[in-house]
Amino acid sequence: MRSYLVITFVLSLFFFSPNSYGQNRGKSDTGEDVLRTKPKLVVGIVVDQMRYDYLTRFYDHYGKDGFKRLVEQGFNCKNNHFNYAPTSTGPGHTSVYTGTTPSNHGIIGNNWYDKEADTDVYCASDDEYTSIGTISDAGKMSPHRMTVTTVTDELRLHNQMRSKTIAIALKDRGAVLPGGHTANAAYWFHGADEGKWITSSFYMDALPKWVQDFNTSGKAQSYKKAWTTLKDIKDYTESGTDNNSYEGLFNGENAPTFPHSTTSLLDKNKDFEIIKATPFGNSLTTDFAIEALQKEALGQDDFTDFLAISYSSTDYVGHKYGVNSKEIQDTYLRLDQDLARLFKALDKTVGEGEYTLFLSADHAAIEVPAYLRDQKIPAGYVDNDANSKKLSEFLKYTYGTEDIVKNYSNYQFFLDHKIIKNLDLTLAEVQEEIALEVLNYDAVDKVYTADQMWNNEYTTGIPYILQNGYNQKRSGDILVVLKPGFISYSETGSTHGSPQIYDTHTPLLFYGKGIKPGATFERTEIPDIAPTISALLGIAFPNGSTGKPIIQVLD
Incomplete structure (x- = not known):
């Protein structure tokens, strides 16, 4: 009798254990958990000129549905760095999406001297293509100077081009480079006196109707308004004084103080370029990204899609006012609200828990050296x-x-x-x-x-x-x-580009399907992002990748 009970017990372990052959076979058949995670949509967010300490300095002002949602429910890489210089927008976006550095991907600056052609070139310019959506040359762009593939390319290749990639940014390079060589579309904002989202004939022959409708909706005009603070400016104790000599001016201003309400900001029909230098540029980007999410039916079929978004106004504001300004603080508090709007749209359209998201930056920035010098910190100008x-x-x-x-x-x-x-x-x-x-x-x-x-x-x-x-x-x-603290720039506003740690330390947050909540102080590097997403999706790494998956992130 005792022998019979022992045999029965052993058999029950074999047939009913969660680790039994039958259970594992079921997982292998689907590929879920064992080989890959299959979100309906991957969302890549790059915040232009975002220092890591913008998360911590302004954290108590953020709402629960924006940055805090990513930090508290996602994975926070607290010691994330660019591992190359120059730290600028073109190389930054390229490195995030290729998983490698300029030594391999070829985007060595926003502009650079081409030794073979004996001329200066721009990282995304391409005279082989024409502008779509504008009669100006602002759309003559392509990713042809990027010599390797992106994670967005590899996703489309993996699914026989049935995945869809849409890239969006105020800056052309912030859309063209993340979209890769195979993007269905990359859109950027042409300000001037037009105020339109445009693209290149590299992607299409004409703007889709939904983009044309957005351009004629008056949405851009609605952001030509006075820039006042989101909260009482007296509560902005995490930034410097509002009126100081370290900040630049909009044309027509006598002091760099709130409210900013110049003629250019208020004129509904001219100078849309000025929107980029206010937080409303980020709001306009969010509006357009949500429209793309819905009109392009992203995340609505069996093949994972990719939405690449770059928030560029943070860079324009940082360059004009500096990293310690009231303007920067207000810009990030408003961006927090825009992120919350975006996440809500993703939850509704794609489904909460059905998308994977990362947020990082293309570079950080230095404190205004004139301010540092006044604080008796070694700093200055070339x-x-x-x-x-x-x-x-x-x-x-x-x-x-x-x-x-x-x-x-x-x-x-x-x-x-x-x-x-x-x-x-x-x-x-x-x-x-x-x-x-x-x-x-x-210097x-x-x-x-x-x-x-x-x-x-x-x-x-x-x-x-x-x-x-x-x-x-x-x-x-x-x-x-x-030297640390020294720059070749004006004496107002902040800049970037150096190999110093104030330009390299940026946030890296992961969130959503396949992501394990938590945090690490171990060093991570920008080229690790693309391999991490590639490993999660079970696709080939970008073909020039030198980064490695961040294993702590993956669930």
Whole structure:
């Protein structure tokens, strides 16, 4: 009898255990949980010029349905960084979606000197295509300078192009680059005196009717209004004084103070470009994204779709007013409300728990150096005229000509290799001589040569960040790093672009289907985003990917 009971017990474990053969076989058949997560929609959000501390500084002012929803119900990577420089918009968006750095994807700046064509180029421009939705040249864009695939490309390839990708941003590069080479559509806002969402013939021959209807709805005109604070300005204790010398002005203003109500803001028929420099640009982006979500039926079939959204007004406001301004605080409180609206639309249209979302930034930003200097913190500005004069004198004395330097951009010197050869000099020798000279200049902290980038493999510190941004075919001969706290910019407003930590530390939040709630202080890097989403979806990584999945994020 006892033997019979033992046998019965063992058999019951085999047939009824949650880990039994039959149970596992069922999971393998569906592929869910075992191989992949299959959300109806992936939403990628990039907030232009967002520092990580904007989450923490303004947290008590946020509502429960925007940033707090992502932080408290999603996964927060608290030590997330860009691992390359220059930290700017074009490279930032590209790195988020390709899972690699400029050394591989080729977008080494917003603009750069093309060594082969001997001219300056823009990261998204393409004269092979025409504007759609405007008679201006603002739509002559494509992703052709991006040399690798994106996670959005790989999703479409995986599903035989049956997945749909829509990319949206105020800035053309904020839509074109995330959309990848295979996007169904990328839309950006053309301000000027038109105030329209436009695209390129790279994607389509004519705007869809829903876009045309949106453009004629008067929505853009509705945001030509005075900018007042969302809350009582006295409650904005997390930012500096409203009236100070560290902030820029709208045309027609005498002081950088609330309310902002210039003629350009109030005129309903002209100068729509000004909307971008107010938080209403983010609201307009949200309106358009929700319209795209519904009209394009995203997340409504068996194939995962992708909606890529970039919020660009944060960058315009940061550049004008600086990271410690009342304007920045108000912009983020208003963005929090826009995010809440977007999430509510996703819940209703796609279904709560049926979409996966990430939020990050394309770069962060520095405190206004003039403000830091007044707080007795080492900071300042480059004297470009003085440095240029010194360099010109050095080049003439050493080489007999200053033409040996063809271009200086993105903190890189491009040399004329033909002149160097005609002078019977070696390239490495000239690079080092000029680097040693520039190292002595005002505000310069470090200088590296292309020869060093070619012949060494750096794994930590500033040279590691520079090397990840160095593209052998496109980058310059000498790379310059300014002292911490120093910039080449106006004395009002903030900027970015350096390898310093204030430009690299950005938020990274994951939320939704397949995401495990939690947080980590372990270092994560921007190129980890695309591999993480690819691993979750069970699709191929972008073909230039160098990042790795963040395993703590995945449920």
